[in-house]
Amino acid sequence: MASPIAVVLLSGGLDSATTAAIAVAEGFDVAALTLRYGQRHGAELEAAARVAEALGIARRLVLDVDLRPIGGSALTADIAVPKDRPADTLGGDIPSTYVPARNTIFLSLALAWAEVLGARDIFIGANAVDYSGYPDCRPEYLHAFERLAQLATRAGSEGGRFTIHAPLLALSKAGIIARGSELGLDYGTTVSCYDPDTAGAACGRCDACQLRRRGFEESGIADPTRYRS
Amino acid sequence: MASPIAVVLLSGGLDSATTAAIAVAEGFDVAALTLRYGQRHGAELEAAARVAEALGIARRLVLDVDLRPIGGSALTADIAVPKDRPADTLGGDIPSTYVPARNTIFLSLALAWAEVLGARDIFIGANAVDYSGYPDCRPEYLHAFERLAQLATRAGSEGGRFTIHAPLLALSKAGIIARGSELGLDYGTTVSCYDPDTAGAACGRCDACQLRRRGFEESGIADPTRYRS
Numbered sequence: 001m002a003s004p005i006a007v008v009l010l011s012g013g014l015d016s017a018t019t020a021a022i023a024v025a026e027g028f029d030v031a032a033l034t035l036r037y038g039q040r041h042g043a044e045l046e047a048a049a050r051v052a053e054a055l056g057i058a059r060r061l062v063l064d065v066d067l068r069p070i071g072g073s074a075l076t077a078d079i080a081v082p083k084d085r086p087a088d089t090l091g092g093d094i095p096s097t098y099v100p101a102r103n104t105i106f107l108s109l110a111l112a113w114a115e116v117l118g119a120r121d122i123f124i125g126a127n128a129v130d131y132s133g134y135p136d137c138r139p140e141y142l143h144a145f146e147r148l149a150q151l152a153t154r155a156g157s158e159g160g161r162f163t164i165h166a167p168l169l170a171l172s173k174a175g176i177i178a179r180g181s182e183l184g185l186d187y188g189t190t191v192s193c194y195d196p197d198t199a200g201a202a203c204g205r206c207d208a209c210q211l212r213r214r215g216f217e218e219s220g221i222a223d224p225t226r227y228r229s
Numbered sequence: 230m231a232s233p234i235a236v237v238l239l240s241g242g243l244d245s246a247t248t249a250a251i252a253v254a255e256g257f258d259v260a261a262l263t264l265r266y267g268q269r270h271g272a273e274l275e276a277a278a279r280v281a282e283a284l285g286i287a288r289r290l291v292l293d294v295d296l297r298p299i300g301g302s303a304l305t306a307d308i309a310v311p312k313d314r315p316a317d318t319l320g321g322d323i324p325s326t327y328v329p330a331r332n333t334i335f336l337s338l339a340l341a342w343a344e345v346l347g348a349r350d351i352f353i354g355a356n357a358v359d360y361s362g363y364p365d366c367r368p369e370y371l372h373a374f375e376r377l378a379q380l381a382t383r384a385g386s387e388g389g390r391f392t393i394h395a396p397l398l399a400l401s402k403a404g405i406i407a408r409g410s411e412l413g414l415d416y417g418t419t420v421s422c423y424d425p426d427t428a429g430a431a432c433g434r435c436d437a438c439q440l441r442r443r444g445f446e447e448s449g450i451a452d453p454t455r456y457r458s
Contacts, residue, residue, distance in 0.1 A: 065294040070338070072345035101341035104381045108337045109299070112330035116301035135386040144380050148373045152333045157364040 003029040006121035006165070007114045009106055010034050010057075012047030014212055015125035015168055017055075017190045018180035022167045023123045024055050025183050031059040031117055033110050037099075038068035043200040047191040054189055063109060072100045084205050103136035107145050108152075111162065115155050122149075123165045129172050142166050173215025181221050188224035201228040232258040234288075235350035235394070236343045238335055239263050241276030243441055244354035244397055246284075246419045247409035251396045252352045253284050254412050260288040260346055262339050266328075267297035272429045276420040283418055292338060301329045313434050332365035336374050337381075340391065344384050351378075352394045358401050371395050402444025410450050417453035430457040 006028035008020045023030050034048040045062070052060050103126065110122045126137040135141060146164045150156035168176050180187065192212045193202035202209050204227040216223035235257035237249045252259050263277040274291070281289050332355065339351045355366040364370060375393045379385035397405050409416065421441045422431035431438050433456040445452035 061298055063295065063298060065338075066292065067341065069290055069292060070342050070345055072341070098383055099341075100344040100383070101337050101381055104337040104340060104377065105334070108330050108333040109294075112296065112301075112328075112334060113299050115329040116299055135383055136381045138380065141377070141380040144373075144377045148333065148370070148377050151367065151370040151373050152330055152365045154327055154329070154364055 003027055004121060005029045005031055005059075005114075005117050005119040006123055007031045007033055007110045007117065007119050008057075008123040009110055009125065010048050010051060010060075011125075012044040012049075012051060012190060013125070013192045013208070014173075014180075014187060014190045014215075015127055015176060017047075017051040017125075017185060017187070018176050018183075019123050019125040019165075019167060020051060020055055020057065021180055021183040021185045023121075023165070024057070028121060028123075029059075030055070030057045030123075031061070031113065031119065032057045033106075033113055034060070034062045035106055035109065036062055036064045036066075037102075037105075038066045043191045043193075043196045046200070047189060050189040054186060061113060065105065065109065067099060067102070067105070070100065098134055101136070103134075103141070104145070107164065111149050111153065114162065115153050118155075120155070120160055121163050121165060123167070125168050126166045127168045127171065127173075127176070129170065139166075139169055142169070172218070173211050174218035177215050177219040177221055181219075186224070192225075197228055201226045203228065232256055233350060234258045234260055234343075234346050234348040235352055236260045236262055236339045236346065236348050237286075237352040238339055238354065239277050239281060239286075240354075241273040241278075241280060241419060242354070242421045242437070243402075243409075243416060243419045243444075244356055244405060246276075246280040246354075246414060246416070247405050247412075248352050248354040248394075248396060249280060249284055249286065250409055250412040250414045252350075252394070253286070257350060257352075258288075259284070259286045259352075260290070260342065260348065261286045262335075262342055263289070263291045264335055264338065265291055265293045265295075266331075266334075267295045272420045272422075272425045275429070276418060279418040283415060290342060294334065294338065296328060296331070296334070299329065327363055330365070332363075332370070333374070336393065340378050340382065343391065344382050347384075349384070349389055350392050350394060352396070354397055355395045356397045356400065356402075356405070358399065368395075368398055371398070401447070402440050403447035406444050406448040406450055410448075415453070421454075426457055430455045432457065 010016045010032040032052045149162035192208040194206040195203045239245045239261040261281045378391035421437040423435040424432045
């Protein structure tokens with residue numbers, strides 16, 4: 001029997017790479033969806049390609065959905081990426097790197113591709129512990145999307161049940177790194193930094209870098225990240 | 230007091246044009262969102278611009294989200310648009326012009342822009358009577374999206390309530406045409422055909438043309454559509 005297909009949202013960051021590794025380990029035939037949404041750096045897109053190759057994922061789709069004209073985020077508009085925020089504020093308020101409705105946009109595109117592929121499983125690297133306060137990483141949000149998916153599609157109206165898998169939801173960053181490392185994932189292929197330099201070196205100071213660096217420290221696993229500071 | 234802003238999904242078709250006219254008539258400061266998603270014809274995009282101009286809508290955004298690589302629909306992939314289907318089958322099954330998860334993708338982009346604009350109202354021309362069997366035009370789907378919007382956004386997590394307005398939901402095509410005509414809408418500016426020729430003339434035979442033509446007949450209002458057959 002052929003493995004069931006799962007669509008995995010793969011950005012090239014640490015979380016989505018771990019999510020893809022988990023989906024592969026669970027026996028899914030993974031279809032990796034990468035969104036080119038006008039994020040400031042191409043480093044993330046190159047990382048997504050490296051991660052897919054390392055995991056042996058042959059079915060890939062890079063879709064363009066340009067969110068820059070919408071604005072409202074430090075990741076897509078001309079707003080400074082916050083740096084050096086005190087560690088105890090991370091995960092509290094919603095920072096300027098929040099992209100309005102991003103996970104809803106990404107999950108809806110994943111849902112469309114899943115329906116065409118005949119897949120009923122969608123994986124997203126959402127995380128409710130170190131989620132930096134993004135509302136669309138909360139479990140109640142993901143459950144609401146799952147319910148919507150049944151109503152939104154031909155497959156759902158014909159009785160198909162979609163499942164949104166968020167295997168990182170309850171893990172700390174250290175826990176995520178430990179899980180991926182168990183699965184043999186090389187985190188040197190991933191990029192988390194919101195503001196890498198042109199050579200792909202991480203700033204070490206944005207929220208994503210701080211959460212990542214602390215995660216490696218707490219996990220006791222060597223950090224392969226190239227920091228410029 | 231300034232009018233509240235509403236984001237209106239405006240495709241250039243008869244339904245969305247009527248929806249925009251209703252939003253204007255209800256006193257909203259309309260922001261028109263048009264999605265360039267790889268539909269086969271540019272006629273629809275030109276119609277959206279004409280409709281916005283006729284309604285005095287100054288705030289417009291045309292976003293690119295290319296759904297062609299996803300495929301699965303006669304509107305975006307190399308699948309023939311069905312023609313001359315018997316009238317009594319329209320509205321029954323889900324036809325090949327269904328675009329997987331389209332309204333979910335469109336509403337999520339509208340939600341993102343609404344959040345950036347500070348708007349809490351989103352209008353969509355979904356219609357449950359002549360909806361050609363699309364699952365994402367049903368009232369239960371729209372209610373599920375409304376619930377999702379509260380959870381998906383910073384605005385929702387801070388207590389803002391989003392409303393998805395679908396003023397055409399319970400109207401027949403004839404009823405929609407009558408409502409728009411009351412509001413002074415010139416349907417000659419709109420394009421419904423799934424397969425117009427290069428000069429913008431409608432085929433007269435696809436589901437959209439058949440529903441539109443029958444709507445004008447039943448409304449008793451003169452049909453300004455240029456048909457080539």
